[in-house]
Ligand code: HEM
């Protein structure tokens with residue numbers, strides 16, 4: 081009975097046109113769900129690293145997430161492919177979320193390492209997982225160097241080089 | 248046939264009601280006013296037929312104007328920061344870089360001669376009120392000298408460009424010392440508190456004025472505020488036609504950003520709906536042919 | 540429970556579990572509608588579609604709207620209108636839809652009055668319909684407050700103030716409704732709740748009731764003819780489609796509705812994209828300011844006639860103040876249509892033009908309502924006030940006279 085009415089060219093054509101209208105409306109609705117342009121363009125954070133103290137963890141917020149910026153002391157060794165040289169000093173720049181289940185690890189200044197309270201994961205000063213459940217080193221956010229300023233959210237040559245080295 | 252008759256009755260009833268509550272009611276509530284006058288012909292203190300001398304104008308401007316006004320385009324910087332200027336004058340004095348092109352020539356000449364009457368603010372700056380307009384009248388100058396100044400200002404004004412950026416510049420120069428435009432992130436250059444004291448009321452944010460007032464109203468209002476709002480503290484700004492149109496264009500670009508998208512999508516949706524309606528009709532005819 | 544056989548098709552699988560085949564029959568293919576109807580009978584389906592548009596567009600507005608006096612205006616006029624992809628479209632559909640829905644409601648209602656579709660068993664259809672009218676009015680009113688413009692504020696202010704006219708409890712009632720001594724943040728958030736939750740729920744309930752009420756007395760037809768639906772349905776099923784007086788809801792009735800819907804949408808989308816000013820008043824693009832009343836305030840067009848009845852009485856009569864008279868008249872105007880089935884004392888179910896007296900009443904009422912609507916918008920000064928008074932009085936008189944007119948009509952046609 082339902083089909084009877086759809087049979088025939090006109091019935092099918094009408095059904096098809098109605099479906100096109102429905103799909104177009106769904107596309108508009110999907111776009112309405114998209115993040116606003118102002119949200120997309122606000123995804124950058126800048127940090128001036130010149131005033132940072134060595135061996136003291138600086139936490140900045142980038143896209144709602146904590147980002148660790150750690151300036152090394154003279155006796156802390158840089159790690160290849162993870163430590164960033166800005167001016168005369170080395171830094172760690174990484175997303176401060178444990179790669180196990182997303183807790184925020186704490187920095188132990190005396191041992192130059194990170195300890196995650198949730199399930200006991202540990203990371204080196206450069207964020208490499210050395211103990212416990214975390215499966216991989218802390219993630220590195222896209223960044224760009226602009227003199228002594230760190231721009232989070234933009235991919236600079238240093239970042240690209242790091243990613244290339246990893247791959 | 249009968250259905251068409253019914254439709255005609257409904258269309259007539261709805262049409263009459265619509266006419267009554269929209270065009271007619273609008274006409275009663277907002278009677279037409281005199282058309283905008285971009286020659287400002289009520290201002291006759293200065294003989295504007297005189298040909299100005301740019302060189303002399305430059306000398307006069309440097310002697311008389313730049314103590315308070317900046318003219319960034321020729322390297323006369325602001326005398327003091329906005330907040331301080333506002334504190335001393337009540338309102339930030341305008342930069343004169345664009346004055347030669349945004350203001351009508353007759354208006355500009357007569358403004359220099361007597362600002363208050365050019366702005367039609369005699370009701371505000373009365374002797375009894377004890378208020379005085381921060382800029383003095385240059386009615387001691389000769390008409391020739393005033394025209395020299397006008398000629399100089401016109402010569403330094405940038406040649407007009409179009410597009411949103413230039414519309415924005417015109418808006419900032421013409422309106423932005425008193426009015427904010429929050430939806431464009433523009434704040435009045437005179438701080439809100441100062442301007443409120445100076446004007447007696449806070450000049451409104453203009454973000455949505457293109458919608459709340461409409462182009463038609465703005466066109467008359469900006470040209471001469473007293474006609475539509477007698478007694479208002481808003482001065483007649485003396486914009487020429489082109490500058491006023493740019494200001495209104497800017498208000499539309501900010502206040503109704505999606506206009507172009509709306510209109511182009513509108514056409515497509517109408518075409519789609521027409522196809523939908525025609526097919527629906529054909530389908531209906533087919534279905535009903537079995538029952539009639 | 541019957542034994543379950545393995546289903547051969549998806550349809551059968553669902554049918555075993557949900558009885559979909561029978562359900563489709565009862566709701567669609569064997570739900571019988573008279574054949575003798577014109578496009579005015581498509582208004583109900585148009586209303587259902589418009590309500591769906593309102594719900595869908597409303598949901599998307601809800602994603603970005605902020606019910607807070609400091610944020611509401613910008614969340615609508617900046618975020619939704621200028622930032623969100625197609626936010627402007629949803630707002631235009633919502634605002635224009637809310638206005639046009641009333642046009643269609645009025646056509647639907649007066650179609651019912653014209654054809655006498657509220658009598659002889661159809662009383663509950665009429666009452667549930669009027670319930671929908673009242674609920675939509677409340678929905679429109681509460682929604683109009685949300686953008687928090689000058690019209691939102693002052694309409695809310697004036698209409699809530701009306702409740703102050705109720706004797707004894709009036710003043711406290713106003714404060715109770717507003718949740719404050721003036722129209723404030725508390726007022727906005729509670730009307731927001733009403734607008735997006737409570738009233739839509741009630742509307743959905745009332746729609747179900749309205750549709751259900753149609754099942755027993757069946758839909759009326761252009762001639763007001765009564766016939767045996769079961770008999771006609773049998774005829775149709777037996778293949779005499781042309782001879783039968785009924786058609787099934789799907790696909791026959793709906794195919795006609797879709798056709799009407801198609802052309803209606805052409806009109807609707809024209810309004811949405813190119814001519815929306817009537818539904819989005821310019822003054823509402825000024826942010827609410829409780830210390831400055833706009834020079835002209837008026838409600839949305841669909842409330843104008845009852846607003847004019849309220850304003851029409853502007854002087855004291857017999858010791859009762861104009862204000863109280865207006866309130867009483869306004870109260871009557873809003874309730875009186877509920878009683879149509881009982882005010883019309885003639886048992887005749889026929890188009891108005893075939894009824895010797897009622898036809899005058901009907902067209903007189905139409906004219907009066909148009910006059911009320913038009914003068915409801917004009918400033919009530921000078922002669923306008925008197926036109927308002929006369930047309931308000933006419934409105935009340937017409938209703939007072941209706942039982943007598945229809946009684947006389949019944950006598951004249953011999954109680955047919
Ligand atoms: C059922 C019939 C409905 C009617 C008659 C109606 C009416 C209105 C009206 C007149 C406005 C003000 C329009 C404007 O100036 O933009 C409005 C706004 C709004 N409505 Fe509705 N509405 C209905 C249903 C709904 C539903 C079901 C929802 C949500 C579930 C909803 C959500 C909203 C929201 C969030 C606003 C504020 C945004 C705005 O003002 O643009 N509406 N409605």
Ligand code: FES
Nearest residue numbers: 178181196199201
């Ligand atoms: S989340 Fe850090 S160890 Fe589990």
